[in-house]
Amino acid sequence: MQTLRFLLFPFAILYGIITSIRNCLYTIGLFKRTSFDIPTIAVGNLSVGGTGKTPMVEYIIRLLKDQYQITTLSRGYKRKSEGFILANDHTTMEEIGDEPFQYHSKFDNINVAVDAKRVNGIHSILKNKPDTQAVILDDAFQHLAAKAGFYILLTTYDEPYYSDYMLPTGNLRESRSGAKRANIVIVTKCPKNLTLENQRNITEKLNLKTGQLSFFTYIEFSKLAYTKSRSVSLELLKNEDYILVAGIAKPQSFFDHLKNEETECLTFPDHHHFSPSDVELILQKAGNKNIITTEKDYVRLQNLIPSERLYYLPIQTSFINNHEVFDKIILDYVGTSTRNS
Structure with a gap:
């Protein structure tokens, strides 16, 4: 290479x-x-x-x-929509992309918008959310x-x-x-x-x-890992069997933080949209083990993997x-x- x-x-x-x-x-x-x-x-x-x-x-x-009152504006990479979109209570990840959806899901009282044309996006924000x-x-x-x-x-x-x-x-x-x-x-x-x-x-x-x-x-890295309904100490979770799944640009630090000699790590392309065959592979590799993924991947996997088995680990700068x-x-x-x- x-x-x-x-x-x-x-x-x-x-x-x-x-x-x-x-x-x-x-x-x-x-x-x-x-x-x-x-x-x-x-x-x-x-x-x-x-x-x-x-x-x-x-x-x-x-x-x-x-x-x-702030608004984030992203391109919405790999979203299944076009033009300007301002997120609301009914917005899906497919409409705005994984990173904007993460902001939208995580923070109250902010606005989240996407538009590949940033000038149009800012004008549209000021028109639709003049309190920005x-x-x-x-x-x-x-x-x-x-x-x-x-x-x-x-x-x-x-x-x-x-x-x-x-x-x-x-x-x-x-x-x-x-x-x-x-x-x-x-x-x-x-x-x-x-x-x-x-x-x-x-x-x-x-x-x-x-x-x-x-x-x-x-x-x-957070000291807590999360499922859809609960949180658990990462130290407790590390005592159980799990596999790691990441579809981000450079996942090595995530893997290094969590893996041991026996941990299986599955890597997918950045911003990857998980197909039925991908999900089947993940579940096959996991067997009876838990699945831990990144927060960004979680927004793409949360409706595809049984919620009680899928954990994500938040990070902060x-x-x-x-x-x-x-x-x-x-x-x-x-x-x-x-x-x-």
């Missing part, structure tokens, strides 16, 4: 040239960018998937939801037509953008220079005990421009240090922008 990617390097150069020209056309104004009067926070990455966007969006939701005070744009770093007021760029500790290459040789959607659009760069999925010295070394490699700040986060600084920056941006609007 690595040899194939190396052979595709000329295509990576071509892809880089095309994306750079596109970005330049937006910068010089030949392609229109639309700004908005309300605070808009774009969370995204330079690479393809697996940087921890969903837990980061949830962190910002928790930070803002008790003070402001801030919009969180999920996975919108490359959507330059909608000019967000604040950009948060995520990159992983194991695969930082400064060591990566353009698709198809690497995993970058655009060149590393795209990081200059970010207000904040967050290195995700770090070891919890990452030292200040290592943080400084990584920050130097990020090559931040004046005014940009870097933060470091890790994934914190946690800052290694300086979370108060990050929180203040976001709260100040939203508060100032809201007052100005």
